[in-house]
Amino acid sequence: MRAESSLNVSDASFAYVEPVVRQVALNVSPGSCVGLLGANGAGKTTLLKLLAGLLSPDSGTVRYGDQNVADLAAGDRARLIGYLPQRIPRATGFAVHEIVLMGLYSLLPARHWEGRSEWLAVARALRRIDSLHLLRRSFAELSGGEQRRVLLARALVGDPSLLLLDEPLAALDPGFVLDFTATLGELRDQGVSLVISSHRLSFVRALADSVVVLRRGEFIAQGDPGQILDDELLNAAYGTERFGAAAPTRESAR
Amino acid sequence: MNALATARQRRARVLAAAGALLGVGFVLGPTIGATDLDLAAVWAAPFAWDENPAAAIFFMARLPRVLLAAIVGASLALAGATYQSLLRNPLASPYTLGITAGASLMTFLVIRFVPAGGLAEFTVPAAALVGALLTTLLVMALATRRGGTPPAVLLLAGVTLNFTIGAAVLLVQYFADYTATARMVRWMMGDLEGATYRLLAIQLVASAPAWMVLLRRGRMFNLMSLGLDEAQAHGVDAARETRTGLLWASWLTGVAVAVAGPVGFVGILVPHAVRLLGGVDYRVVLPGALVGGAGFLVLCDLLSRWLLRPVELPVGILTACLGGPFFLILLLRREVGRG
Numbered sequence: 001m002r003a004e005s006s007l008n009v010s011d012a013s014f015a016y017v018e019p020v021v022r023q024v025a026l027n028v029s030p031g032s033c034v035g036l037l038g039a040n041g042a043g044k045t046t047l048l049k050l051l052a053g054l055l056s057p058d059s060g061t062v063r064y065g066d067q068n069v070a071d072l073a074a075g076d077r078a079r080l081i082g083y084l085p086q087r088i089p090r091a092t093g094f095a096v097h098e099i100v101l102m103g104l105y106s107l108l109p110a111r112h113w114e115g116r117s118e119w120l121a122v123a124r125a126l127r128r129i130d131s132l133h134l135l136r137r138s139f140a141e142l143s144g145g146e147q148r149r150v151l152l153a154r155a156l157v158g159d160p161s162l163l164l165l166d167e168p169l170a171a172l173d174p175g176f177v178l179d180f181t182a183t184l185g186e187l188r189d190q191g192v193s194l195v196i197s198s199h200r201l202s203f204v205r206a207l208a209d210s211v212v213v214l215r216r217g218e219f220i221a222q223g224d225p226g227q228i229l230d231d232e233l234l235n236a237a238y239g240t241e242r243f244g245a246a247a248p249t250r251e252s253a254r
Numbered sequence: 255m256n257a258l259a260t261a262r263q264r265r266a267r268v269l270a271a272a273g274a275l276l277g278v279g280f281v282l283g284p285t286i287g288a289t290d291l292d293l294a295a296v297w298a299a300p301f302a303w304d305e306n307p308a309a310a311i312f313f314m315a316r317l318p319r320v321l322l323a324a325i326v327g328a329s330l331a332l333a334g335a336t337y338q339s340l341l342r343n344p345l346a347s348p349y350t351l352g353i354t355a356g357a358s359l360m361t362f363l364v365i366r367f368v369p370a371g372g373l374a375e376f377t378v379p380a381a382a383l384v385g386a387l388l389t390t391l392l393v394m395a396l397a398t399r400r401g402g403t404p405p406a407v408l409l410l411a412g413v414t415l416n417f418t419i420g421a422a423v424l425l426v427q428y429f430a431d432y433t434a435t436a437r438m439v440r441w442m443m444g445d446l447e448g449a450t451y452r453l454l455a456i457q458l459v460a461s462a463p464a465w466m467v468l469l470r471r472g473r474m475f476n477l478m479s480l481g482l483d484e485a486q487a488h489g490v491d492a493a494r495e496t497r498t499g500l501l502w503a504s505w506l507t508g509v510a511v512a513v514a515g516p517v518g519f520v521g522i523l524v525p526h527a528v529r530l531l532g533g534v535d536y537r538v539v540l541p542g543a544l545v546g547g548a549g550f551l552v553l554c555d556l557l558s559r560w561l562l563r564p565v566e567l568p569v570g571i572l573t574a575c576l577g578g579p580f581f582l583i584l585l586l587r588r589e590v591g592r593g
Contacts, residue, residue: 052487074490074491078488093533102488105473105477110471111470111472113261113262
C-alpha cells in the first residue's frame with residue numbers, strides 16, 4: 001500500500017494549556033519528504049502528534065485525503081502511518097523482536113501468535129536498518145542509539161505509506177546516519193511520504209524536498225531547503241546570532 | 255532462556271506449571287482440613303449426605319470452598335495483571351486504585367445500618383460490588399483529561415481516593431457497635447467461608463464473561479504497558495480500552511470481594527510469579543495469572559485451614575503473610591544482582 005492521498009493540515013492549532021501549535025498549514029504530497037526544524041520547544045513534536053492523530057487539533061483540520069486523521073479508526077490510522085516517538089518507551093522485559101512485532105499490531109487479529117510471515121517481516125525491517133544482530137537481545141538492555149534503531153525498524157515493519165519520525169537521529173552514530181539517510185531516500189523514491197523533525201541540518205538538507213521552520217508554534221518559513229535555509233533564518237529560528245559568525249573555537253568556548 | 259522460546263511455548267510452560275499447581279490444589283483441597291477425612295468412607299456413599307458425614311464434609315463443606323477459592327483467585331490475579339498493564343505499574347492492584355476501599359466502605363455502611371440476618375446474605379455482597387464499581391467510575395472520572403486517561407493521573411486519583419475513602423471507613427467503624435465492628439474487621443481479613451453451590455454458580459456466571467473479555471486482550475495490553483501514545487500509534491483506541499479494561503477488572507474484583515472480602519496480594523503476587531516464569535508478554539501473563547491465581551488461592555486456603563487446625567485462619571491473613579516476604583526476597587535478590 002502506497003500513499004495516493006496527500007496529508008493536508010489547514011489552520012491547525014493546539015494548546016496543552018498554553019498554545020503550542022498556532023494556525024499552521026502544511027501539505028505533504030505522496031512520496032515527498034518534509035523536514036521540521038525549530039528550537040527546543042518550538043512545537044515540532046506536538047505537530048507530529050497532530051499529524052499522527054495522537055492529538056486532535058483544537059481548531060483547524062488535519063486530513064489524509066478527504067478524511068480527518070483524528071476521525072480515522074485507530075487500526076486504519078496505524079496501518080497508514082508509521083510513527084517514531086521521540087521518547088523511547090520503558091519496555092522492560094521485551095526482546096527486540098517482540099518490540100518490532102508490535103509494529104504489526106493493527107495488521108493482525110486481536111488474538112494472534114506470530115508465524116513465519118511475521119518473523120520474516122521483522123527480520124527484513126531489522127536488516128533494513130542494519131540491526132538484525134539485535135534480534136534476540138533484551139530491548140531495555142540496549143544502548144540509547146540501538147533502541148532508537150529498533151524503534152525505527154518497528155515504524156517500518158508494517159510498510160506504512162506515511163512515516164512520521166520525531167528526532168530519528170538522536171543518539172545515532174554518524175556512520176548509521178549516512179546509511180539511514182540512504183534508506184529513507186529509497187523509501188521516499190518508492191512513494192512513501194516522510195515528515196521528519198530533526199536538529200541535524202545536513203540530514204534535513206540531504207533528504208527533504210521542503211522544510212518548515214517552527215518558532216513558538218508558528219511557521220516562520222516554508223520552502224525548498226536549498227533556497228530558504230540561510231543564516232538569517234536559522235538565527236531567527238534558534239534564537240542565536242552565531243550562524244554565519246566565526247565558528248566557536250577552543251578559546252572562545254572556554 | 256525466555257528470549258529463545260516463542261511466546262507460545264512460554265505460555266504452554268506457564269500453563270503447565272499453573273495447571274499443576276491447580277491440580278494439586280484440587281486433589282488436596284477437599285481431602286485435607288480441620289478434621290481428618292477417610293476417603294474410602296466418602297466414596298462408600300458419596301451422595302448420601304444425611305447418613306454419611308464424611309461425604310457431607312467432602313461435598314458440602316470442602317469442595318464448594320475449593321472451587322470458590324479457584325474462581326476468586328483466578329479473578330483477582332487476572333484483574334491484577336490488567337491493572338498492571340493499564341496503569342503501567344507492576345505493583346498496581348485493586349488496592350492502589352481504592353477499589354477495595356470503596357467495596358469496604360459500602361460493605362461497612364450496610365453492616366452498620368442494615369440489620370444482620372435475613373437479607374444480609376445478599377446485601378453485603380451487593381454492597382461490596384456496588385462500592386467497587388462506583389469507586390472505579392469515580393477514579394476514571396477524576397483522571398480523565400481531554401478524552402484521555404493518563405496512567406499517572408489514574409494512579410494519583412486512585413491513591414488520593416483510597417486515603418479519602420479510608421478515612422470514611424474509619425469513621426463508620428468508629429460509630430459502629432462492637433458486634434458490627436467485629437463483623438467489619440472479620441470481613442476485612444478476607445475469607446472463603448460459607449461457599450455453596452448456588453454461590454459458585456453465581457460467581458461463575460458473573461466472572462466468566464469478564465475473563466473472556468480480558469483474556470483476548472493480551473497483544474493490546476502489551477502495547478498499553480508501553481504507554482498511551484505507543485498504544486494509540488499502533489492502532490489501539492487507548493481511551494476506550496482503558497475504560498473497558500478498568501471496568502471489567504473492577505467488576506471481577508467486586509464480584510470476588512463480594513463473597514471473599516478483600517483478599518490481598520493475589521493480584522500482585524501471582525502475575526509477578528508468572529512473569530518470572532514466562533516473561534512479560536501479556537498473552538502469557540493473562541492466562542497464566544488466571545490459572546495460577548486459581549491454584550494459588552486454593553492452596554493458600556488449604557494451608558489456612560490446615561496450619562493451625564482445628565483453628566481456621568482467614569485466607570487473607572495467609573496471603574498477606576506470603577505477599578510481604580515474597581516481595582522482600584525479590585527486592586533483595588535484585589539489589590544483590592546489581593551489586
